[in-house]
Amino acid sequence: MSSPSDVQSPPSPLREGVGSLLSLVPVVPVVVLDDLDHAVPVARALVAGGLPVIELTLRTPVALDAIAAIAADVPEILVGAGTITSPELVARAVEAGAQFLVSPGTTPGLLGEMAGSGVPFLPGTATVSEAMAVLEAGFSEMKFFPAEASGGAAYLRSLASPLPAARFCPTGGITAASAPSYLALPNVGCVGGSWLTPAAALRDGDWDRVSALAREAAALGA
Numbered sequence: 593m594s595s596p597s598d599v600q601s602p603p604s605p606l607r608e609g610v611g612s613l614l615s616l617v618p619v620v621p622v623v624v625l626d627d628l629d630h631a632v633p634v635a636r637a638l639v640a641g642g643l644p645v646i647e648l649t650l651r652t653p654v655a656l657d658a659i660a661a662i663a664a665d666v667p668e669i670l671v672g673a674g675t676i677t678s679p680e681l682v683a684r685a686v687e688a689g690a691q692f693l694v695s696p697g698t699t700p701g702l703l704g705e706m707a708g709s710g711v712p713f714l715p716g717t718a719t720v721s722e723a724m725a726v727l728e729a730g731f732s733e734m735k736f737f738p739a740e741a742s743g744g745a746a747y748l749r750s751l752a753s754p755l756p757a758a759r760f761c762p763t764g765g766i767t768a769a770s771a772p773s774y775l776a777l778p779n780v781g782c783v784g785g786s787w788l789t790p791a792a793a794l795r796d797g798d799w800d801r802v803s804a805l806a807r808e809a810a811a812l813g814a
């Protein structure tokens with residue numbers, strides 16, 4: 593790794609038992625990583641900006657190794673795996689060190705595997721029926737994806753009365769500008785988004801930019 597962890601940090605209090613994934617931070621940074629050497633610096637930049645949570649999408653070849661590197665070298669962050677699209681990926685993500693799991697959609701097999709994983713998880717939903725199926729299985733926290741394309745904050749607001757038990761982390765197309773309209777909803781605990789880690793900032797190693805974007809996002813919860 594390019595960034596040795598010569599400074600020993602205390603483990604994240606978040607790792608001491610995550611009650612609700614939706615109550616940790618206002619914005620969960622969703623990160624698409626192409627270069628393994630960026631894993632630890634980007635995690636540290638997010639922590640420095642006040643967001644000690646990171647979701648690595650399992651969309652790139654280095655994603656599982658990146659989770660392992662962050663879990664080993666940045667104990668003060670809670671590291672999770674996104675893009676869990678098949679039951680097989682659950683065990684692979686947890687073995688790599690993922691401390692939470694996020695899926696874009698939900699199938700019965702995937703939900704069963706995530707529920708048995710021993711780590712918190714957010715099953716993906718985009719419709720009323722999908723949210724009802726997740727509730728029926730006994731889980732009240734879920735991802736709403738793709739948020740903007742599926743009806744945005746207006747759609748989620750419409751679910752609050754008929755499905756008062758469901759709580760969402762909307763993700764997909766959300767920006768710093770649109771995040772507050774979601775966070776104001778009674779059935780939203782946090783939002784997810786990749787806008788905190790722009791591809792150009794990762795490519796250029798511009799960790800100060802990542803920290804600045806994280807700081808701005810962390811303030812949305814104030």
Ligand SMILES: O=C(O)C(=O)C[C@H](O)[C@H](O)COP(=O)(O)O
Nearest residue numbers: 649674675696763764765785786
């Ligand atoms: O790959 C995954 O795990 C997904 O399900 C999709 C991601 O959550 C979105 O790509 C993040 O949304 P953006 O902020 O619009 O980039």
